Amino acid sequence: MGERVLLAGRRRPYIVPVALASACALAMFLTANAQDLPIHDPDGIGGPPLVRLSVTLFVCIALDVLPRALYRGALHPLRTAGALMDVLRERWTGRRIGFVLVGLLSFYVTYVAYRNFKGFLPFLRPDRHDTSLLELDRWLFLGNDPATLLHSLLGTGIANSILSVVYVLFLAFVPISLAAALVWFGEIRNGLWYATALCLNWVLGAVSYYLIPAMGPAFVAPQLFSELAPTASSSLQHTLWVERLNVLYGHAPGPAKDIVQSIAAFASLHVSVVLTAALIAQLLRANRWLLIGLWTYFALVVVSTIYLGWHYVTDDVAGVLIAFAAVAIGAVATGHTLDLPRFGLRGGRGDPVAGGRLATVRALNVPNLLSGGRILLAPVVAVVVLGHPEGSLLAAALFAAGGLTDILDGHLARTRGLVTPLGKLLDPAADKLLVVAALASLVAVDRLAVWVVGVIAAREVLVTLLRAYAVRRGVVIAAGPAGKVKMGLQVAMVLVLMAVADPFAGWVQVLVAATVALTVVSGLDYARAYLRGGRVAVGAA
Helix, strand or coil: CHHHHHHHHHHHHHHHHHHHHHHHHHHHHHHHHCCCCCCCCEEEECCCCHHHHHHHHHHHHHHHHHHCCCCCCCCHHHHHHHHHHHHHHCCCCCCHHHHHHHHHHHHHHHHHHHHHHHHHHHHHHHCCCCHHHHHHHHHCCCCCCCHHHHHHHHHCCCCHHHHHHHHHHHHHHHHHHHHHHHHHCCCCCHHHHHHHHHHHHHHHHHHHHHCCCCCCCCHHHHHHCCCCCHHHHHHHHHHHHHHHHHHHCCCCCCCCHHHCCCCCCCHHHHHHHHHHHHHHHHHHCEEEEEHHHHHHHHHHHHHHHHCCCCCCCCHHHHHHHHHHHHHHHHHCCCCCCCCCCCCCCCCCCCCCCCCCCCCCCCCHHHHHHHHHHHHHHHHHHHHHHHHHHCCHHHHHHHHHHHHHHHHHHHHHHCCCCCHHHHHHHHHHHHHHHHHHHHHHHHHCCCCCCHHHHHHHHHHHHHHHHHHHHHCCCCCCCCCCCHHHHHHHHHHHHHHHHHHHHCCCHHHHHHHHHHHHHHHHHHHHHHHHHHCCCCCCCCCCC
């Protein structure tokens, strides 16, 4: 039995990347066959991705083996040749080579499927949500375009050239980082973690493209970028735009669908992939200078995507969420345990840190993943509402699904002893983000008055401050009955405003007024509880 468990543990890192690549390849072939679309092996700088990856990998292996052999052989030709064979046998066992091939081939197959699904996009999802995303950006920045603000702040000269290089450098970053991870990330299982996370980036990225099809600011509002001088980035944008037009209108010789197009904005995989690399390197405690380089590059990539018009701010947020999901799922798939640092929290019965002892609790569990999914759902709900100002049952259904995950993750955390410090942060943050995204989008499409959102936001700020001050006094302010009913009314109000055709109907306005009134009453209830010294915690609102 023990041997079978050990064997399963050794095989575990292989399973998910191979299964993921196989599923992607099958889905690609079935889709292409059903829609009569061609399958392409995406080419780029240096030839097909598999060739680039293989060459990069062999270079990394040579850089791994040759310096060791030269050192052992003391630069003597015969001794160095013998040392070279010894190093190869020591460092490149059959198991290690198997892991590397799994990582390399799984990445390649998944990437090819991702690029083809990106090419299928105009045929399968011709609708676009650029207008909604552009309006959301402007709403977030008080009527300004974030790209224009960056142009004013950074200028349009040297910054344009530097950020263009930063963005285009991504084409080399992916294969180099993968090869380096498979060769130099200590135990080879660590490299396979990164390879698996990259595969998940492609899968989740392709899904996001079909959830919210969009092209990006530079393609739908080019006037915002007219002051930028030509660079490698703008040249790439022009090439992709011409290909897109050929796909849509058949301007090129041959069938339009034989042309590859590569424009899709939501989510930003530049952001997600670079953040994935930085997160895994951080978790594996990589070299300090490597970490500084990765986090610096990540920050520059985020700025470049907005500055150059490749992505909306929401795209980058979605990219961040995809990175966290890919790292977490990849860790589980390859047998890594993600533990939170020691927080020194004291807990009661059923708490993972019960008895006042310090404990390291596992951050990766179903309740926390559900909370993370709710965070990912927030921008999707907002975009659906913005895209359907006349009302949307889909938006209401998505918001309701988010509410159900809130109930489910709380139940699982309490009944199965899965309460963690991370969960205590994620759960309320996810709730607030989902509600704020829903309310903000309803205001943006004129289905809800902005003053209503102001009252709700003021109440939340008041309660948060009161709770913070109460904690300093050693008191916990609990949710009273008014707070619990208020939460239910807020959810009902949001669902109704999303779904109904006439948001100004009398009964709808009565619901809004009741929600506002109870919001104020529950806020005052918290204030009274604070002045009286608080109560024993029994819930949350």
